[in-house]
Amino acid sequence: MEDGVGSEEDYYDSDRESLDGLENEESDPQWVPAKGPSCKVITKESLLAAQREDLRRVMDLLSLREHHARTLLIHYRWDVEKVFAVLVEKGKARLFAEAGVSVVENHDADSPVLSSTETCDICMEDLPSSEVTKMDCGHCFCNSCWTEHFIVKINEGQSKRIRCMAYKCFAICDEGIIRTLVSKRHPDLAEKFDRFLLESYIEDNKMVKWCPSTPHCGSAIRVENDEFCEVECSCGFQFCFSCLSEAHSPCSCLMWELWIKKCRDESETVNWITVHTKPCPKCHKPVEKNGGCNLVSCICGQAFCWLCGGATGRDHTWSHITGHSCGRYKEDREKKAERAKRDLYRYMHYHNRYKAHTDSFEQESRLRETIREKVSNLEERDSRLRDFSWVTNGLYRLFRSRRALSYSYPFAFYMFGDDLFKDEMTNEERELKQHLFEDQQQQLEANVEKLSKFIEEPFDQYDEDKIMEIRMQVINLCVITDTLCKKMYECIENDLLGSLQFGIHNIAPYQSKGIERATELTVFWSATANDTGKFHKPDEQTGGTTESDRPSGSGSSDDNGCSSRKRAREGSFGGSLFDLNLPADVIDRN
Amino acid sequence: MVDFARVQKELQECNRDIEVSGISVNPKSDNLTQLIGTIPGPLGTPYEGGTFTIDIVLPDGYPFEPPRMQFATKVWHPNISSQSGAICLDILKDQWSPALTLKTALLSIQALLSAPEPDDPQDAVVAQQYLRDYQTFVGTARYWTETFAKTSSLGAEEKVQKLVEMGFPESLVRSTLEVVGGDENMALEKLCSG
Ligand SMILES: [Zn+2]
Ligand SMILES: [Zn+2]
Ligand SMILES: [Zn+2]
Ligand SMILES: [Zn+2]
Ligand SMILES: [Zn+2]
Ligand SMILES: [Zn+2]
Ligand SMILES: [Zn+2]
Numbered sequence: 001m002e003d004g005v006g007s008e009e010d011y012y013d014s015d016r017e018s019l020d021g022l023e024n025e026e027s028d029p030q031w032v033p034a035k036g037p038s039c040k041v042i043t044k045e046s047l048l049a050a051q052r053e054d055l056r057r058v059m060d061l062l063s064l065r066e067h068h069a070r071t072l073l074i075h076y077r078w079d080v081e082k083v084f085a086v087l088v089e090k091g092k093a094r095l096f097a098e099a100g101v102s103v104v105e106n107h108d109a110d111s112p113v114l115s116s117t118e119t120c121d122i123c124m125e126d127l128p129s130s131e132v133t134k135m136d137c138g139h140c141f142c143n144s145c146w147t148e149h150f151i152v153k154i155n156e157g158q159s160k161r162i163r164c165m166a167y168k169c170f171a172i173c174d175e176g177i178i179r180t181l182v183s184k185r186h187p188d189l190a191e192k193f194d195r196f197l198l199e200s201y202i203e204d205n206k207m208v209k210w211c212p213s214t215p216h217c218g219s220a221i222r223v224e225n226d227e228f229c230e231v232e233c234s235c236g237f238q239f240c241f242s243c244l245s246e247a248h249s250p251c252s253c254l255m256w257e258l259w260i261k262k263c264r265d266e267s268e269t270v271n272w273i274t275v276h277t278k279p280c281p282k283c284h285k286p287v288e289k290n291g292g293c294n295l296v297s298c299i300c301g302q303a304f305c306w307l308c309g310g311a312t313g314r315d316h317t318w319s320h321i322t323g324h325s326c327g328r329y330k331e332d333r334e335k336k337a338e339r340a341k342r343d344l345y346r347y348m349h350y351h352n353r354y355k356a357h358t359d360s361f362e363q364e365s366r367l368r369e370t371i372r373e374k375v376s377n378l379e380e381r382d383s384r385l386r387d388f389s390w391v392t393n394g395l396y397r398l399f400r401s402r403r404a405l406s407y408s409y410p411f412a413f414y415m416f417g418d419d420l421f422k423d424e425m426t427n428e429e430r431e432l433k434q435h436l437f438e439d440q441q442q443q444l445e446a447n448v449e450k451l452s453k454f455i456e457e458p459f460d461q462y463d464e465d466k467i468m469e470i471r472m473q474v475i476n477l478c479v480i481t482d483t484l485c486k487k488m489y490e491c492i493e494n495d496l497l498g499s500l501q502f503g504i505h506n507i508a509p510y511q512s513k514g515i516e517r518a519t520e521l522t523v524f525w526s527a528t529a530n531d532t533g534k535f536h537k538p539d540e541q542t543g544g545t546t547e548s549d550r551p552s553g554s555g556s557s558d559d560n561g562c563s564s565r566k567r568a569r570e571g572s573f574g575g576s577l578f579d580l581n582l583p584a585d586v587i588d589r590n
Numbered sequence: 591m592v593d594f595a596r597v598q599k600e601l602q603e604c605n606r607d608i609e610v611s612g613i614s615v616n617p618k619s620d621n622l623t624q625l626i627g628t629i630p631g632p633l634g635t636p637y638e639g640g641t642f643t644i645d646i647v648l649p650d651g652y653p654f655e656p657p658r659m660q661f662a663t664k665v666w667h668p669n670i671s672s673q674s675g676a677i678c679l680d681i682l683k684d685q686w687s688p689a690l691t692l693k694t695a696l697l698s699i700q701a702l703l704s705a706p707e708p709d710d711p712q713d714a715v716v717a718q719q720y721l722r723d724y725q726t727f728v729g730t731a732r733y734w735t736e737t738f739a740k741t742s743s744l745g746a747e748e749k750v751q752k753l754v755e756m757g758f759p760e761s762l763v764r765s766t767l768e769v770v771g772g773d774e775n776m777a778l779e780k781l782c783s784g
Contacts, residue, residue: 122653122688124599141689147653150687152654167687167694 038224040517041234046521050199053104054080068101068291074160075099079203100172102137120145122165136169138165147181154189159196212244213237228506232517240508247515250404250492251411252505266492279310280304350413357406361399371395377460385464393472394455400514401448401481408441408488413497424500433496440491445483451477467527486510592652597622597731604693613696624649627696632704636731640739646692656686659693664775666734667718668708678712738775749774
């Protein structure tokens with residue numbers, strides 16, 4: 001099955017080097033991502049073709065005409081599997097009835113009407129048969145009434161489900177008839193209608209979403225297997241497909257949403273102020289306690305008691321203020337303050353680490369530049385060292401591990417905090433799990449720092465032996481951090497989130513090769529466009545080429561390399577044992 | 591633009607078999623966008639014997655948009671507002687079909703009088719009463735029919751008498767009737783709203 005596919009494939013040969021010494025690790029079946037790469041970019045140009053792929057499947061299976069297939073798929077939210085499931089479960093008649101599809105069984109039903117005039121029940125006029133139209137459900141009204149009805153419905157925003165005019169008839173009208181009739185009176189409205197139908201593929205489809213980039217790049221992304229994944233659009237924007245914010249695994253979407261809010265919120269600072277300051281009883285400015293004793297004084301000159309906030313004189317000892325004896329000191333008040341303080345420190349602990357890693361990967365481009373310099377210095381040297389892919393691979397591995405590490409802190413903040421899973425675990429369980437997780441996290445962190453140290457060394461000035469040693473270290477650390485990341489994700493998925501009873505948290509699976517870059521949808525469709533093809537205005541097409549003219553994968557030697565041709569292999573079976581990102585010859589070797 | 595040709599035909603059609611159905615539609619204004627419909631209260635219901643008038647306004651998109659209808663006669667019914675006369679009926683909303691007519695809509699309203707749907711109420715107070723104390727509901731509905739849906743012309747004293755029977759103090763009834771110029775419906779409205 002891998003024949004003739006891998007050889008011409010773009011791939012990111014990240015850890016290919018490491019195969020030399022670490023083949024066993026790499027060929028371990030557990031290493032293979034559970035889900036194949038399968039994200040597609042749908043552009044304005046390929047939207048029609050993307051839609052037609054699904055239409056075709058339904059049309060073929062049920063031998064339906066296109067507009068019936070579309071009605072069916074709009075009703076079932078473009079879930080082809082669902083259509084098939086309903087078909088098996090409830091049968092064809094129910095499947096069609098629920099979606100409002102009425103297939104004409106005998107076509108001669110229209111022909112015996114030979115009378116030259118018909119009465120339209122809407123306008124109550126007698127009209128020549130040429131001016132009436134019969135819908136698939138058998139209901140017949142005059143063209144003028146149909147048109148009026150369509151216009152009202154399109155303007156009401158119901159383009160996707162325009163029902164027949166007959167009372168209690170739930171059939172959806174033939175889009176071809178709608179288009180023809182409406183365009184005669186309102187060509188612009190007919191275009192709007194077409195656009196609604198077309199965009200239904202994105203708007204009503206769980207597996208397709210608009211790219212959330214701002215300004216909007218105009219593309220949509222389609223995922224194949226799992227909506228919990230992270231993708232990169234062709235515009236370069238990386239995001240979580242599920243919640244459309246930045247990629248944030250191994251944090252769950254909810255955790256990430258809470259975290260963002262928490263970071264943005266002033267509440268922590270407000271908290272800090274309440275813990276550390278008290279308002280002056282005279283001028284009401286917050287005053288910070290600046291020493292051990294409980295007499296504090298404001299810049300306005302007012303002295304007051306820290307415990308009760310009451311104004312006092314200035315004479316005092318450590319334990320007593322002259323003329324002031326407050327009985328309002330309460331244990332629980334102090335406890336509450338202690339608690340707020342503890343929560344704050346806890347947040348700061350996680351936030352500092354999260355921030356440290358985020359800051360480091362924000363320096364990606366700078367580091368990438370210095371690495372490039374080092375590599376070109378090395379390449380200029382006359383040496384037996386030729387291949388420096390380990391340097392760039394090491395760099396990418398560093399960035400990826402740092403991302404995982406960075407988002408693992410907000411994850412831990414919520415996983416082991418009180419906000420989300422307070423009732424899901426006993427304190428002992430929680431402690432146990434936290435230790436387990438933190439061990440992994442710390443291991444990963446230590447190795448990431450090591451990797452970072454090696455990569456930042458000025459190895460371009462070292463001798464060959466020293467470089468070879470660094471090379472080995474980097475390759476080694478790449479494999480280790482990759483393994484540790486993977487293990488951390490697994491621990492989160494299986495041992496932590498997987499064991500929850502009430503909370504349902506999903507995370508995007510770990511992607512060793514980095515966030516998957518969606519590839520342009522490659523489609524072959526003939527220029528003999530039927531009715532819906534007409535809104536493919538030539539000026540909207542890039543350079544006037546059709547989809548089939550465009551080189552597939554357009555060779556952009558993408559680092560994450562998932563070419564569109566992958567689908568051929570991926571289709572085989574779910575638990576494929578092959579890493580689809582590896583070249584075929586590597587797979588052969590295994 | 592309202593399809594006036596169709597409205598004209600509808601009116602002719604409807605008034606042709608008025609003897610059988612008892613349902614009539616007549617223009618309120620010259621331009622045919624405002625009409626008045628009347629339906630007889632269905633036999634065997636608390637509405638029997640009453641004649642109910644319904645205000646009809648045709649929107650620009652008629653018949654592709656539903657006509658707007660509401661009771662001009664006060665009615666005690668779970669799906670009709672006892673205050674405004676607004677009707678809760680699916681065919682006047684999203685289930686409207688251009689193949690329906692004013693007459694079929696009025697027939698549906700008549701059917702609604704016979705078969706209330708208290709689970710989808712327009713008037714929560716009436717619906718509560720309908721579900722919890724059906725006898726009282728029937729009594730009130732019948733009373734409202736007698737009072738508001740019968741075209742008898744009562745004398746001034748009879749009006750006073752009726753309103754006093756409904757539980758309002760006589761002096762207040764008299765002063766209220768005076769204020770509204772003797773119109774007992776308006777007087778009741780005023781008395782009810784306090
Ligand atoms: Zn017509
Ligand atoms: Zn029909
Ligand atoms: Zn984009
Ligand atoms: Zn998300
Ligand atoms: Zn002060
Ligand atoms: Zn002091
Ligand atoms: Zn005090």
